[in-house]
Amino acid sequence: MADMTELRNVEADASRFRTRVVVIGAVVFLAFCLIVTRLLFLQVVRHEDLAAQAESNRTAIVPIVPNRGLILDRNGVVLATNYAAYTLEITPSRAGSLDDTIDGLSKVVEIQARDRRRFKRLMEESRNFESLPIRTRLTDEEVARFAAQRYRFPGVDIKARLFRNYPLGEVASHAIGYIGRINQAEKARIQDSDEEANYRGTEYIGKLGIEQSYETALHGATGVEQMETSAGGRAVRKLSSRAATPGDSVMLSIDVKLQKLVEELYGSRRGALVAIDPRNGEILALVSKPTFDPNLFVEGIDVENWTALNESIDKPLLNRALRGLYPPGSTYKPFMALAALELNKRSASMIVNDPGFYTFGGRTFRSHEGGLGALDMHRAIQFSSNTYFYSLAVEMGVDTIHDFMKPLTFGQSTGIDLNGEVRGTLPSTEWKRNTYKRPEMKRWFPGETVSLGIGQGYNNFTMLQLAQAQATMVNGGTRYRPHMAKAVKNAVTGAVTEIVQPPGENLGYQPRNVDIVRNAMVAVNTGGTGTRVFAGAPYTSGGKTGTAQAVSLGQNVRYNAKALEEHQRDHSLFTAFAPAKDPRIALALIVENAGFGAAHAAPIARRVFDYWLLGEYPSEADIAAVQKGQASAPIGKPRAVADIPLSAP
Numbered sequence: 001m002a003d004m005t006e007l008r009n010v011e012a013d014a015s016r017f018r019t020r021v022v023v024i025g026a027v028v029f030l031a032f033c034l035i036v037t038r039l040l041f042l043q044v045v046r047h048e049d050l051a052a053q054a055e056s057n058r059t060a061i062v063p064i065v066p067n068r069g070l071i072l073d074r075n076g077v078v079l080a081t082n083y084a085a086y087t088l089e090i091t092p093s094r095a096g097s098l099d100d101t102i103d104g105l106s107k108v109v110e111i112q113a114r115d116r117r118r119f120k121r122l123m124e125e126s127r128n129f130e131s132l133p134i135r136t137r138l139t140d141e142e143v144a145r146f147a148a149q150r151y152r153f154p155g156v157d158i159k160a161r162l163f164r165n166y167p168l169g170e171v172a173s174h175a176i177g178y179i180g181r182i183n184q185a186e187k188a189r190i191q192d193s194d195e196e197a198n199y200r201g202t203e204y205i206g207k208l209g210i211e212q213s214y215e216t217a218l219h220g221a222t223g224v225e226q227m228e229t230s231a232g233g234r235a236v237r238k239l240s241s242r243a244a245t246p247g248d249s250v251m252l253s254i255d256v257k258l259q260k261l262v263e264e265l266y267g268s269r270r271g272a273l274v275a276i277d278p279r280n281g282e283i284l285a286l287v288s289k290p291t292f293d294p295n296l297f298v299e300g301i302d303v304e305n306w307t308a309l310n311e312s313i314d315k316p317l318l319n320r321a322l323r324g325l326y327p328p329g330s331t332y333k334p335f336m337a338l339a340a341l342e343l344n345k346r347s348a349s350m351i352v353n354d355p356g357f358y359t360f361g362g363r364t365f366r367s368h369e370g371g372l373g374a375l376d377m378h379r380a381i382q383f384s385s386n387t388y389f390y391s392l393a394v395e396m397g398v399d400t401i402h403d404f405m406k407p408l409t410f411g412q413s414t415g416i417d418l419n420g421e422v423r424g425t426l427p428s429t430e431w432k433r434n435t436y437k438r439p440e441m442k443r444w445f446p447g448e449t450v451s452l453g454i455g456q457g458y459n460n461f462t463m464l465q466l467a468q469a470q471a472t473m474v475n476g477g478t479r480y481r482p483h484m485a486k487a488v489k490n491a492v493t494g495a496v497t498e499i500v501q502p503p504g505e506n507l508g509y510q511p512r513n514v515d516i517v518r519n520a521m522v523a524v525n526t527g528g529t530g531t532r533v534f535a536g537a538p539y540t541s542g543g544k545t546g547t548a549q550a551v552s553l554g555q556n557v558r559y560n561a562k563a564l565e566e567h568q569r570d571h572s573l574f575t576a577f578a579p580a581k582d583p584r585i586a587l588a589l590i591v592e593n594a595g596f597g598a599a600h601a602a603p604i605a606r607r608v609f610d611y612w613l614l615g616e617y618p619s620e621a622d623i624a625a626v627q628k629g630q631a632s633a634p635i636g637k638p639r640a641v642a643d644i645p646l647s648a649p
Contacts, residue, residue, distance in 0.1 A: 063201030066220030067162060069247030069491060071176060071210055073256040077646060079176050080211065082162045086143050088135040092123065094155030101153060102134060108149055109142045111135055114302040122181065122300060131157070136299050164204065164298050169648035170291040172259045174319040175252075175283075175418070175484060177209020178294035198222050207297065210250060210484060213417050217488050220247035246491035253282035253486045257646050258611050261618075262287045264649075265604045266591070267627030272320035272463040273589035274482075275608060278471035278577065281480030281501065283416070284585060284612070286464075288324070290316040322421045325460040326590055329546030330384045331575045332455030334517050335469060336392055337377050339404040341513035345396055348377040348516045354387040361447045365390050381520035382528040384545065386454050393453025398444060401452055402428035407479065407507050408469040410461055416482045424465060427458035456549060466575060466588035474518060474542070474577040474586055477509035518542055522580045530574075532632040533602040539613050540580040543605065545598045546573035548590075569593040574601035578609045585612050594629060603631040610634065615641045 071080035088109060095101045102119070105111060115135055122132045138146075143158055150156070164179050182190070182205045190199045199205075200222055206212035223244030262273050266289040275284040290312075296305050309317050318324060340346040356371030357364050367386035372379075380388035393401065406412060411426025425431070429444040436442050451457035464482065472479045480501070487498045521542030525534040529545045548571045572594035577586040587605060594600035603626045610616045618626070619636030 064223035064225060064241070064244040065162075065201045065203075066222060066244035067246040067491075068164065068179070068204075069218040069220065069488075070249040071218070072249055072251045072489075073259075074251070074253050074486065075255065075257075076251075077256050078167060079172065079252070079256060081165050081167060083165055084160060085136065085163050086138040087133045087159050087161050088138055088142075088146060089131040089133050089157055089159050090119070091131045091155045091157075096154065101156065105134065105146075105153065105156065108145050109135055109138065114304065117303050118300045131159070133299065137163070166294045167648065168256065168260070168646070169295065170293050171263060171649065172254065172256055172286070173209075173291045173294045174288040174321065175209055175254060175259075175286045176294065177211035177213075178207055178297040179204045179211050180207045180297050181300060204298075208294075208420075209418060210252065212419055214250045214485060214488075217250055218247040220491070221245035248491055249489040250485050251487045251489060251496070252484050253277075254285055254484065255612075257641065257644065258608065259285045259287060260646065260649075261611060262604065262608060263289060263291060264623060265607060265618075265626045269594060269600075269627070270314055270320070270592040271590045271594075271601075272324055273587060273604065273608075274321050274463045274467035275585055275587040275612075276467050276471040276482055278475040278480075278583050278586045281471070281482045281504070282486065283482055283484050285587075285608070286321050286484065287589075288318070288320040288322075290314050292316045319420060320590075321463050322416070322418060324462060324590075325422065325424050326463070326571055326573070327457075327459050327548040328455035328461055328466055329548030329571070329573050330386075330454055331466060331544045331546035331573050331588065332459065333384065333389050333453075334381055334521055334544055334575075335405060335408065335410075335473065336389050336396075336401070336453055337381055337520070338473060338509070338513060338517045339396065339401065340377070340392055341516060342509060343396070343400065343404065345400075346377065346392060351376055352380065352385075352388045352391060354380075354385045356387070358387045358390040358450070360390070360394060360450050363447060365450055377516065378520045378523065381517070381544070382523040384524075384529060389453035390450050391453075393449050393451075394446070398449045398452060399428050399430075401449075402426055402431075405469075408472055409465050409479070410459075410469060412465070414464055414468050414482050416464060417484050421464065422462065424462055425458055425460040427452065432458075455546065463588045463590055466573075467586060470575045470577060470588055471583075471586040472507065473509075473514065474583045476511060476514055477507040478504040479507060480504045518577075518580065521577075525576070529598045530576075530602050533598060533606050535633040537606070537609070537633075539578055539609070541576055541578035541609055542580055543574060543576035543602065545602060546575070547571070547595065548573055570595050572600040574598075574605050576602075576605045576609070578613060585609065600629045607634065610638065611641060614638075617641050617644045 068082055070078055072078055088105065090098070090101060092098060102111060102116060111134060119132060119134045138158070146158060166173070166176065166178070181203055186205055190196055198219070198221060202219070202222065206215040206218065211218065221244060223242045225241040262285055266287070269289065271289050273285060273287040276282065277284060292309055341348065351374050353374050354367055354372040356367050356369060358367060365386070372383055372385050375383070375385050375388055405426055411424050413421055413423055432444050433442045448457060452459060468482055483499070483501055485499050487496050489496045521544055522540060524530045524545070525541050525543045530543045534541060534543070570593070572591040573589065575588045577583040585608070587608060589601050589604055591600040591604070607618050607626065610618070616638035617640065618634055618638055621636045622631065622634045625631035625635060
């Protein structure tokens with residue numbers, strides 16, 4: 001019996017053992033399956049990802065920032081270039097106490113208060129892990145001094161960088177623009193675009209002018225280097241690389257020597273001038289005075305200079321050519337005359353009496369003292385009769401004027417290849433309804449039409465619009481898109497590619513009507529208000545002087561310049577073209593608060609034409625006379641343009 005019991009116990013133990021073996025075997029098998037599954041997942045499914053991570057642990061991809069393209073004028077003069085220099089840079093996240101770090105650095109290299117302020121501003125605009133310059137353009141001696149004590153300053157390094165340089169300083173600054181460090185808004189915009197990869201490592205971007213408008217061409221293509229790194233992150237050797245492609249050079253249509261001359265002729269006066277080739281829309285000069293030095297902005301402008309520029313009453317940062325809005329004054333009259341002819345509102349021979357005033361709706365509008373008597377259209381333009389054009393405006397009506405002037409780009413975007421252009425105001429009944437909120441202000445009153453005929457009232461345009469309209473009219477009525485850039489030059493191949501412009505649009509003017517207006521403008525310079533200024537010129541030109549109010553004086557208040565502050569005095573305007581029969585240049589300019597157009601604006605136009613058509617540069621005495629508003633025809637012996645050196649003022 002005992003044997004049987006013992007036998008049953010042995011069999012039970014064996015059964016339990018077998019069960020345990022099976023369970024353990026199943027567990028081992030399951031674990032093995034899990035291991036195999038995990039291995040398959042890692043080796044097959046995540047192979048590429050893990051391989052890349054492993055590779056990144058021993059390699060680093062370093063972007064190679066391309067050299068920025070040059071900006072050249074029409075004659076190949078360099079307006080924007082690059083140069084290499086050393087910078088002292090701090091990565092805030094690695095530097096510990098910034099104040100202590102900067103104080104310690106100041107004992108090794110010179111760090112001024114403005115360097116500290118600029119660094120603080122860059123800190124506010126950037127992320128903590130970015131390398132930011134505390135000093136730029138270090139000398140070799142400063143580089144050596146820091147290198148000897150680099151171990152004391154974690155997170156601080158010397159870097160070799162390319163710096164943008166504008167060798168002519170303030171000349172053409174509004175047209176060329178400048179570059180600056182990429183801010184957070186620009187970073188976000190780049191990240192949302194297809195250009196994100198191309199801007200890795202790039203810290204600067206075009207902010208204004210051509211630098212901004214042609215950023216894509218100027219920037220180039222970013223290259224990459226794959227570097228093998230040590231466990232500490234130091235580069236050991238280069239594994240592969242793709243070179244960066246330098247940015248293309250942008251070749252402009254402006255003649256920078258002409259640009260500099262015009263800026264010099266303005267002297268300390270404020271104003272703007274735009275000169276256009278009426279045959280194709282090329283901008284020959286785009287002047288806004290006063291100017292500024294774009295070199296100040298490249299590394300971040302300091303507080304003192306920014307305050308001086310931003311708070312100046314002369315507004316040097318305002319691009320007056322594109323954004324300055326002015327009533328065109330009497331320079332509007334030739335366009336009113338053309339409208340009358342094209343719309344059959346008046347014939348050129350119709351006589352209008354100018355008694356020196358015009359009365360409408362019980363209000364008297366002033367014209368010439370004593371009046372000009374009986375006038376046809378030719379004499380009305382030549383002697384700038386207000387009465388003639390007051391009455392013409394009333395006969396045409398505001399909406400008819402608007403519809404004719406709109407295709408000439410008055411109050412419209414011209415489409416120039418620069419950002420920031422404003423539209424201005426070309427009034428109409430619809431415009432007034434949409435502009436004003438009070439019901440009584442929405443209505444157009446007939447008396448408001450009167451002043452439109454002489455370029456006053458609600459009329460407000462840019463000099464670019466006025467020059468564009470002038471060029472369109474004198475070439476017979478074909479409107480070309482004004483443009484600054486002519487071509488791009490490939491940095492690698494040297495191939496020059498013209499920038500294709502849209503074809504000109506013919507506005508359909510009758511040639512005989514255009515000739516009537518052009519001949520009257522020629523008479524302005526041969527026997528009218530521009531006679532003294534253009535005396536002795538070996539070419540024939542057309543022009544129109546204008547004087548426009550800067551502030552409203554109220555009804556029946558007589559203008560007295562001496563009784564007004566300088567910024568309240570009338571503006572001096574002039575539009576012109578030359579040669580008369582086949583114009584190669586048309587322009588519009590304003591000298592702010594200078595008074596009569598023939599005294600201050602027309603002399604500048606004469607010197608521009610002498611430069612462009614004759615290759616003559618005015619004498620020093622003549623330039624001084626123009627600056628003072630004491631010039632008419634040129635004085636002194638003119639110099640050959642080719643003999644005048646071009647350098648920063």
